[in-house]
Amino acid sequence: MKKNILIIPGDGIGQEVTTWGKKVLEKIGENYGHEFSFDEAIMGHTAIEATGNPLPDETLAKAKASDAILFGAIGHIKYDNDPSAKVRPEQGLLKIRKELGLYANLRPILLFDELLDASSLKPEILQGTDILFFRELTGDVYFGEKNRNEDNTFASDLMNYHRYEVERIARKAYDAARTRNKRLCSVDKANVLETSRLWREVVQEIAKEYPDVETEHMFIDNAAMQLVKNPKKFDVVLTANLFGDILTDEASQIAGSMGMLASASVGDGTGFFEPIHGSAHDIAGQNKANPLASILSAALMLDISFGLQEEAKAVTNAVAQTLKAGWRTGDIANANTEASKILGTQEMGEKVLEFI
Amino acid sequence: MKKNILIIPGDGIGQEVTTWGKKVLEKIGENYGHEFSFDEAIMGHTAIEATGNPLPDETLAKAKASDAILFGAIGHIKYDNDPSAKVRPEQGLLKIRKELGLYANLRPILLFDELLDASSLKPEILQGTDILFFRELTGDVYFGEKNRNEDNTFASDLMNYHRYEVERIARKAYDAARTRNKRLCSVDKANVLETSRLWREVVQEIAKEYPDVETEHMFIDNAAMQLVKNPKKFDVVLTANLFGDILTDEASQIAGSMGMLASASVGDGTGFFEPIHGSAHDIAGQNKANPLASILSAALMLDISFGLQEEAKAVTNAVAQTLKAGWRTGDIANANTEASKILGTQEMGEKVLEFI
Numbered sequence: 038m039k040k041n042i043l044i045i046p047g048d049g050i051g052q053e054v055t056t057w058g059k060k061v062l063e064k065i066g067e068n069y070g071h072e073f074s075f076d077e078a079i080m081g082h083t084a085i086e087a088t089g090n091p092l093p094d095e096t097l098a099k100a101k102a103s104d105a106i107l108f109g110a111i112g113h114i115k116y117d118n119d120p121s122a123k124v125r126p127e128q129g130l131l132k133i134r135k136e137l138g139l140y141a142n143l144r145p146i147l148l149f150d151e152l153l154d155a156s157s158l159k160p161e162i163l164q165g166t167d168i169l170f171f172r173e174l175t176g177d178v179y180f181g182e183k184n185r186n187e188d189n190t191f192a193s194d195l196m197n198y199h200r201y202e203v204e205r206i207a208r209k210a211y212d213a214a215r216t217r218n219k220r221l222c223s224v225d226k227a228n229v230l231e232t233s234r235l236w237r238e239v240v241q242e243i244a245k246e247y248p249d250v251e252t253e254h255m256f257i258d259n260a261a262m263q264l265v266k267n268p269k270k271f272d273v274v275l276t277a278n279l280f281g282d283i284l285t286d287e288a289s290q291i292a293g294s295m296g297m298l299a300s301a302s303v304g305d306g307t308g309f310f311e312p313i314h315g316s317a318h319d320i321a322g323q324n325k326a327n328p329l330a331s332i333l334s335a336a337l338m339l340d341i342s343f344g345l346q347e348e349a350k351a352v353t354n355a356v357a358q359t360l361k362a363g364w365r366t367g368d369i370a371n372a373n374t375e376a377s378k379i380l381g382t383q384e385m386g387e388k389v390l391e392f393i
Numbered sequence: 394m395k396k397n398i399l400i401i402p403g404d405g406i407g408q409e410v411t412t413w414g415k416k417v418l419e420k421i422g423e424n425y426g427h428e429f430s431f432d433e434a435i436m437g438h439t440a441i442e443a444t445g446n447p448l449p450d451e452t453l454a455k456a457k458a459s460d461a462i463l464f465g466a467i468g469h470i471k472y473d474n475d476p477s478a479k480v481r482p483e484q485g486l487l488k489i490r491k492e493l494g495l496y497a498n499l500r501p502i503l504l505f506d507e508l509l510d511a512s513s514l515k516p517e518i519l520q521g522t523d524i525l526f527f528r529e530l531t532g533d534v535y536f537g538e539k540n541r542n543e544d545n546t547f548a549s550d551l552m553n554y555h556r557y558e559v560e561r562i563a564r565k566a567y568d569a570a571r572t573r574n575k576r577l578c579s580v581d582k583a584n585v586l587e588t589s590r591l592w593r594e595v596v597q598e599i600a601k602e603y604p605d606v607e608t609e610h611m612f613i614d615n616a617a618m619q620l621v622k623n624p625k626k627f628d629v630v631l632t633a634n635l636f637g638d639i640l641t642d643e644a645s646q647i648a649g650s651m652g653m654l655a656s657a658s659v660g661d662g663t664g665f666f667e668p669i670h671g672s673a674h675d676i677a678g679q680n681k682a683n684p685l686a687s688i689l690s691a692a693l694m695l696d697i698s699f700g701l702q703e704e705a706k707a708v709t710n711a712v713a714q715t716l717k718a719g720w721r722t723g724d725i726a727n728a729n730t731e732a733s734k735i736l737g738t739q740e741m742g743e744k745v746l747e748f749i
């Protein structure tokens with residue numbers, strides 16, 4: 038198989054972690070005889086510094102021309118502290134999602150038995166949890182019209198959904214539920230929001246096409262609670278952009294750390310693969326970041342964009358072996374971890390490569 | 394002290410639990426020589442059934458004339474399954490919040506040591522947690538203009554904030570932080586939302602008036618994660634209506650159960666006190682609901698609306714004594730609880746009364 042892969046490291050720890058996602062893809066290419074070629078592009082704060090634009094035209098052109106994209110992270114503390122900045126790193130990420138039509142963001146909450154202890158949740162609550170989130174990614178209050186009045190006394194963002202936007206992501210989620218435990222939970226705030234009421238109506242309609250899948254509707258506040266109380270009760274979770282952003286970060290504690298969670302954004306064309314963690318500038322450049330989320334993002338790419346299930350499995354297994362052998366980065370270590378088993382980004386990446 | 398208290402039981406288990414909040418207020422009145430008089434009014438599904446209106450004028454008039462309101466819960470599954478219903482129970486609650494100017498919703502996450510085991514979180518993660526949420530309650534996407542186009546292919550809700558709305562709740566939260574551990578965390582999504590950027594700017598300004606309080610700004614996705622990972626790190630949390638709705642329900646797992654959490658809504662006039670749990674129609678009328686959140690709401694009323702700190706403490710202590718004696722409702726029992734210690738709503742309420 039011949040594929041062009043674009044690497045966009047982005048900001049902060051994005052630089053360090055994508056190095057390892059890429060190395061894993063290279064190794065898989067060698068081992069299985071695929072011709073993966075790589076190109077690189079800039080986005081976010083890094084791109085603003087270089088060009089003034091968080092998503093330069095060149096990056097977008099390369100993205101559209103590639104077969105799949107491995108992305109790192111976005112954001113910089115400078116902008117977080119300056120709410121009035123007009124040009125912001127995150128605009129790059131939001132724009133590429135929109136331009137590539139990446140309307141479905143898949144976030145699997147994959148639990149490695151070895152990490153049961155790394156979570157703040159009790160092991161017996163976690164054991165057996167396996168959730169696949171479908172987060173809508175190109176609509177909602179993220180992309181609606183934004184306003185600020187002249188004297189800065191008022192601001193607004195339009196939360197909105199079109200029927201077709203709900204339909205297409207709902208179908209993807211139901212299709213996935215069919216291949217899993219056949220339960221789908223749609224999360225909204227239909228008791229307050231008109232957008233959610235449309236969402237719920239559309240999901241109720243699509244549900245009829247999937248009589249073999251059990252559908253549940255849950256309010257976001259309740260879902261945020263149930264996810265901590267009893268994560269096992271969920272199989273596929275379908276939700277809007279903002280609610281999905283919140284729930285999946287919360288769910289990262291099920292996997293022990295944000296540093297473990299990969300995501301796949303798919304839609305009309307090229308797929309986009311990224312860790313769900315942020316740029317974490319406080320630890321950037323210190324060889325501390327956990328590279329596993331980027332490595333697992335590479336596995337999702339192999340599986341979803343290239344249909345290479347065996348190769349994807351080889352990567353996931355290598356991660357499991359590494360954890361089984363006791364190796365940890367700081368974020369997934371706990372009080373019982375021996376100091377000699379705690380590795381930096383590079384050393385952890387190398388361990389995974391050895392197991393492939 | 395002479396006070397007129399309005400009881401609005403509302404829907405579902407609201408009926409059962411407010412009975413006990415009221416009885417506790419009566420007992421406090423007797424013991425401490427206060428003249429508490431009570432009136433009752435309808436709201437929500439109950440009011441729609443009786444009058445067609447989720448907030449009848451009579452209820453609103455009584456509410457405005459009272460010194461404080463004890464509310465139960467709102468909502469009915471019938472409307473949840475029918476997203477196209479035009480008249481909905483929740484409209485009653487939203488309208489009374491707006492009409493009474495209840496812009497600040499205080500949700501203390503009070504941890505009883507006896508319930509450390511009832512949570513899905515590890516005891517060592519929980520121990521020592523003490524969070525006070527300030528949720529803005531009369532703005533945000535809850536009250537912005539709602540639209541649905543004629544052919545039902547599009548829906549929207551306007552998320553919006555005025556500067557003064559952020560200022561007044563921020564000051565309340567900072568004032569409270571001063572009397573506590575002097576740390577305030579403001580939660581928003583300023584990397585995406587214009588509303589959040591205004592929110593952050595205003596909080597940054599107000600922060601200057603409180604140099605003795607340490608301010609942190611956090612994105613909602615990160616906050617939803619940190620709350621599970623390390624709840625102890627929070628003291629006062631200040632946030633918008635929608636984010637507060639989600640975070641406080643999530644935080645209920647810290648207290649072991651939603652059935653333990655009380656809230657106070659205050660602002661321009663009469664204070665409004667309610668459990669954060671919902672109407673739970675699945676267990677309504679079965680003597681199963683936990684009355685402690687309503688009882689603790691009564692304690693908040695004594696403290697915040699009437700300035701009766703000693704009386705409030707007597708109620709909180711009675712709840713602590715009840716738990717210490719081993720009594721539990723089903724929601725806060727665990728595998729180690731003896732069956733004979735698990736009580737119904739009424740029996741639990743009676744236990745608390747005995748301890749006052």
Ligand SMILES: CC(C)[C@H](C(=O)O)[C@@H](O)C(=O)O
Nearest residue numbers: 111112127130282584585614
């Ligand atoms: C960086 C930010 C814009 C982004 C989002 O909110 O979508 C991130 O939190 C994510 O979840 O991918």
Ligand SMILES: CC(C)[C@H](C(=O)O)[C@@H](O)C(=O)O
Nearest residue numbers: 228229258467468483486638
């Ligand atoms: C019932 C509903 C409208 C309400 C809200 O979202 O505010 C409830 O969840 C709450 O938190 O008080």
